[in-house]
Amino acid sequence: MTIRFDGKVAIVTGAGGGLGRSHALALAARGAKVVVNDLGVARDGEGASETPAQAVVAEILAAGGEAIANGASVTDAAAVQAMVDEVLAKWGRIDILVNNAGVLRDKSFAKMSLEDFRFVVDVHLMGAVNCTKAVWETMRTQNYGRIVMTTSSSGLYGNFGQANYGAAKMALVGLMQTLAIEGGKNDIRVNCLAPTAHTRMTEDLGAALPLELLDPERVTPGLLYLVCDDAPSRCILAAGAGGFERAYVTLTQGIHAAGDDAAEQVAAGFDAISDRTGEIVPEMGAAQGMIELTKASATQGRS
Template identity: 85%
Template sequence: MRFDGRVAIVTGAGGGLGREHALGLARRGARVVVNDLGGARDGSGGSATAAEGVVAEIEALGGEAIANPASVTDFDAVQAMVEAAMSKWGRVDILVNNAGVLRDKTFAKMDLEDFRFVVDVHLMGAVNCTKAVWEIMRAQNYGRIAMTTSSSGLYGNFGQSNYGAAKMALVGLMQTLSIEGAKNDIRVNCLAPTAHTRMTEDLGAALPLDQLGPELVTPGLLYLVSEDAPSRMILAAGAGGFERAYVTLTQGTRIVGEDAAEQVAARIAEISDRAGEIVPEMGAAQGMIELQKAQAALRG
C-alpha cells in the first residue's frame, strides 16, 4: 500500500494518533500537511512546536511535510492551510479529520459552552476541513476522507455527552458525503480508535496502556484512505484488533389503530427481532420498508 504522489492533510497531528497517522502516510510516500493548534487537551492555548516536531520526524525519514497551526474551528485559517498545500504541491488527495478536545462532565454539571465547544471542534472542525477540500477533490475526481468517530458516540460513555454527540454526528456526516462524493471517487469513512494518548491519560490503571499504542490503530486508517479504500465504513481499531460497526435496521412489523401505542409496547420484541436486519444504502430505505408494509396490508 503506497501513497506516492499523494498529498495528505492530517489534523491534530502534533501527537498521539494524528502523529502516527502522519508518519504512517509519510513512510509510504505521501506528502503531509501536519496540522496542530498545539493547545491543551481542553482546547486552550496554542503552539506550532508540536506540528513542527512531527515535520522534522518526517523529513528525517526522507519525506516531505509542512507544519500548520490552524484551528479547525476557524474556516478562514483552514482554507489558508489548504491553499498552502495547493501552492506547494498542487493537489490534496487525503484528509484525515483527527483533531479533537475533551471537556468531560456529567450532563447535569456541564456548561452549555463546554458542550458547544466540543461539538464545534469535532463536528464543525471536520466540516470546515472537508468543505475546504471538497471542490478540489471533485475537480480531481479523487479524494479520500477519514472522520474520527468513537465508541463513545456509537455506544455512549458516562460523562461524555458532548463528545459522544459530536462523534456520532460525524457518522451521519460520513453517510451523506459518501453518497454525494461517489460520482467523483471521493470515498468517506469513519475510524473508531482505542488508543493511549493524552486524550485517555486520565484512565490510568483502568486500561493496559502498554497494549494500546496509537501505532496499532494507524494501519486501519491507512486502509481507509488508500486508493482501494471502501466507502461508508465504520472501522474500529485498537490494541491490534479491528472490528466493523454498522447502523442497522430491523424488518419490524406494521401496527395501526387506536391501541397502536399499546401494541408497540406489547410487540417491541417482534419489532426488535434482528432476523433479516439490513444496513440501508441510504435513509430512504426506512420509508420504503414502512410503505411496503402498508401496501402489503392494503392488498390483504
Template identity: 80%
Template sequence: MAISFDGRVAIVTGAGNGLGRQHALALARRGAKVVVNDLGGSRDGSGASATAAEAVVAEIEAAGGEAIANAASVTDYAAVQAMVDAAMAKWGRVDILVNNAGVLRDKTFAKMELEDFRFVLDVHLMGAVNCTKAVWDIMRGQNYGRIAMTTSSSGLFGNFGQSNYGAAKMALVGLMQTLTIEGAKHDIRVNCLSPTAHTRMTEDLGARLPLELLGPEMVTPGLLYLVSEDAPNRCILGAGAGGFERIYVALTQGAWIAGDDAPEQIAARFAEISDRTGEIIPEMGAAQGFIELTKAQAAQAKA
C-alpha cells in the same frame, strides 16, 4: 499488494501528538506529502503553539519525507482554507484528509456548562466540516479523494460523562453517510475510524488500561487502509490493540401497526419490532420509508 501513497498529498489534523502524529508519520513513510496540522493546545482546547506540528515535520523530513507544519484551528474556516491553499500552492493537489483533531471537556450532563457542550461540538463536528468543505471542490475537480472522520465508541454506544463528545462523534457518522452518497461519482470515499488507544486524551484512565497494548501505532494501519486507493466507502472501522472490527448502523424489518391502540400494540410487540432477523444495512435513508410503505401496502392488500 503493498499500500503506497506515492504522489499523494495528505492533510492530517491534530497531528502533533498521539493518533494524529502516528497517522502523519505512517502516511509519510509510505510516500505521502503531509500537511501536519496541530493547534498545539491542551486537551481541553486551551492555548496554542506550532511546536508540536513542527516537531512531527522534523521527524518526517529526517526520514527523507516531505511535510509542512500548520497551526490553524479547525474551528476557523478562514485559517483552514489558508492551510489548504498552502498545500495546493506547494504540491498542486490534496488527495487525503484525516479529520483527527479533537478536545475533551468531560462532565456529567447535569454539571456540564452549555459552552463546554458547544465547544466540543465545534471542534469535532464543525472542525471536520470546515476541513472537508475546504478540500471538497478540489477532490471533485480531480475526481479523487479519501476522507477519514474520527468517530468514537463513546458516540456509537455511549460513555458516562461524555454527552458532548459522544454527540459530536456520532454526528460525524451522519456526515459520512451523506458525503459518501454525494461524493461517489467523483471517487471521493469517506469512512470513519473508531479508535481505542492510549493518548493524552485518555490519560485519566491510565491506571485502568493495559497501556502496553494500546499504543496509537496499533490503530494507524486501519487509517491507512481507509484512505488508500482501494479504500472501502461508508465504513465505520473499529481499531485498537491490533483488533479491527466493522461497525454498522442497521435497520430491523419491524412490524406494521395501526389503529387507536397503536401505542399499546407497539408496547406489546416491541420484541418483534426489535427482532434482528432479516435486518439490513441501508444504502440511504429512504430505505426506512421503503420498508414501512411495503408493510403498509401489504396490510392494505390483506384488508
C-alpha cells in the same frame, strides 16, 4: 498488495501527537507528502503552539519524507481555507484528509455547561466540516479523494460523562454517511475510524488500561487502508490494540401498527420490532420509508 501513497498529498489534523502523529508518520513513510496540522492546545482546547506540529515535521524530514507544519484551528473556516490554499500552491493537489483534531471537556450532563457542550461539538463536528468543505471541490475536480472522520465508541455506544463528545462523534457518522453518497460519482470515499488508543485524551484512564497494548501505532494500519486507492466507502472501522472490527447502523424488519390502538400494538410487539433476524444496512435513509410503506401497503392488501 503493498499500500503506498507516492504522489499523494495528505492533510492530517491534530497531528502534533497521539493518533494524528502516528497517522502522519505512517503516511509519510509510505510516500505521501503530509500537512501536519495542529494548533498545539491542551486537551481541553486551551493555549496554542505550533511546536508539536513542527516537531512531527522534523521527524518526517529526518526520515527522508516531505511535510509542512500548519497551526490553523479547525474551528476557523478562514484559516482552514488558507491552509488548503497554501497546500495547493505548494503541491498542486490534495488527495487525503484525516479529520483527527479533537478536545475533551468531560463532565456528567447535569454538571456540564452549555459552553463546554458547544465547544466540543464545534471542534469535532464543525472542525471536520470546515476541513472537508475546504478540500471538497478540489477532490471533486480531481475525481479522487479519501476522507476519514474520527468517530468514537463513546458516540456509537455511549460513555458516562461524555454527552458532548459522544454527540459530536456520532454526528460525524451521519456526516460520513451522506458525504460518501454525494462523493461517490467523483471517487471521493468517506469513512469513519473509531480508535481505542492511549493518548493524552485517555490519560485519566491509564491505571485501568493495558497501556503497552494501546499504542496509537496499532490503530494506524486501519487508517492507512481507509485512505488507500482500494479503500471502501461508508465504513465505520473500529481499531485498537491490533484488533479491527466493523460497526454498522442497522434496521430491523419490524412490524406494522395502525388504528386507534397502534401505540398498544407497538408496546405489545416491541420484542418483534427489536428482533434482529433479517436486519439490513440501508443504502440510504430513504430505505427506511420504503420498508415502512411496503408494510403499510401489504397490510391494506389484506384488509
